[in-house]
Amino acid sequence: MSLVNALIRATLPLAPRPVIRFFARRYVAGTTLDQAVATVRRLAGQGCCATIDVLGESVTQRAQAGAARDEYLRVLDVLPSERLEANVSLKPTQLGLAIDEGFCRDNIAAIIEKAASLGGFVRIDMEDSPTTDATLRVFRSLAARFPGRTGLVLQARLRRTLADAAALGAERANIRLCKGIYLEPRPIAYEERDIIRNAFVSALRVLLRAGSYVGIATHDEWLVEQALAIIADLGLRPDQYEFQMLLGVDPQLRRIIVDGGHTLRVYVPFGTHWYPYSVRRLRENPTIVRAGLEGFLRGRLDR
Numbered sequence: 001m002s003l004v005n006a007l008i009r010a011t012l013p014l015a016p017r018p019v020i021r022f023f024a025r026r027y028v029a030g031t032t033l034d035q036a037v038a039t040v041r042r043l044a045g046q047g048c049c050a051t052i053d054v055l056g057e058s059v060t061q062r063a064q065a066g067a068a069r070d071e072y073l074r075v076l077d078v079l080p081s082e083r084l085e086a087n088v089s090l091k092p093t094q095l096g097l098a099i100d101e102g103f104c105r106d107n108i109a110a111i112i113e114k115a116a117s118l119g120g121f122v123r124i125d126m127e128d129s130p131t132t133d134a135t136l137r138v139f140r141s142l143a144a145r146f147p148g149r150t151g152l153v154l155q156a157r158l159r160r161t162l163a164d165a166a167a168l169g170a171e172r173a174n175i176r177l178c179k180g181i182y183l184e185p186r187p188i189a190y191e192e193r194d195i196i197r198n199a200f201v202s203a204l205r206v207l208l209r210a211g212s213y214v215g216i217a218t219h220d221e222w223l224v225e226q227a228l229a230i231i232a233d234l235g236l237r238p239d240q241y242e243f244q245m246l247l248g249v250d251p252q253l254r255r256i257i258v259d260g261g262h263t264l265r266v267y268v269p270f271g272t273h274w275y276p277y278s279v280r281r282l283r284e285n286p287t288i289v290r291a292g293l294e295g296f297l298r299g300r301l302d303r
């Protein structure tokens with residue numbers, strides 16, 4: 001990584017919120033449900049389906065978790081009337097995992113119950129490694145209670161993931177596989193890009209071979225190609241997997257995947273708690289900020 005990018009990464013958390021908001025606006029649909037629905041509608045016009053995420057995480061008060069649960073119930077109310085192919089994604093710490101595991105499970109259960117009554121689906125995102133075991137427990141309990149209505153995320157970065165993939169594959173769990181955004185200590189996670197890529201491919205093969213439905217969540221074209229090779233090798237039908245990408249990242253690759261006849265789901269986050277998500281996205285790709293700053297400085301110098 002260049003020195004400038006490293007500097008941007010390190011100083012992003014110090015930037016004023018309006019600056020973060022400006023650079024990260026491509027990643028977030030807006031602050032309101034109407035804006036999220038408009039984005040999902042636009043994506044549907046491009047042949048993509050969506051998963052809606054109400055932004056928020058790490059809540060410390062029951063009332064905040066209750067408010068997040070109610071907002072998800074509101075999203076689920078709106079989706080059928082809009083006739084949009086969309087499900088929802090949520091974060092366990094947004095629904096109270098750091099307060100009490102049973103409380104969190106009950107909040108997520110209320111959301112899945114509602115989704116199930118409408119024929120919908122709820123994806124439980126994976127957060128940083130201290131939450132992995134509890135998230136797996138919550139998921140397994142809810143997957144047993146609402147079969148086919150919920151799925152989990154696995155992070156290829158974690159050393160444990162191949163074993164988790166084998167166990168969850170045997171349960172035919174619905175899994176989104178991604179690299180993992182949280183920086184973890186070396187004893188827990190791989191650090192090298194190529195090792196993470198290979199771990200992704202290994203976990204994907206294990207899951208697909210076992211018959212799990214997998215959301216292949218990446219913008220890494222090399223991984224997309226590897227995934228397509230495994231899919232062809234196993235002779236899978238397009239309804240046995242999907243690709244997933246984040247809003248605001250590489251629409252051209254999105255188009256290529258859709259044109260190839262594959263399902264492509266876009267992660268559409270919205271809400272007032274946009275800050276931590278936005279910082280994570282910008283740290284992942286500081287060139288967005290760098291290009292913006294360079295353009296700004298060039299404009300000043302030209303004047």
Ligand code: FDA
Pocket residue numbers: 124125126127153155176178179180181182217218219220221244245246248249250266267281282284285288
């Ligand atoms: P990589 O980071 O190597 O990116 C490949 C290319 O994509 C880059 O070279 C660049 O061109 C482009 N790109 C990637 N990120 C970009 C950005 N922010 N802005 C602009 N361009 C960018 N993680 C997690 O820990 N828990 C979770 O629950 C989820 N959920 C999730 C859902 C979905 C639908 C996706 C796509 C991703 C996640 N992630 C996640 C995030 C994931 O772990 C990972 O951080 C990102 O997907 C980036 O990894 P890539 O595989 O895209 O590779």
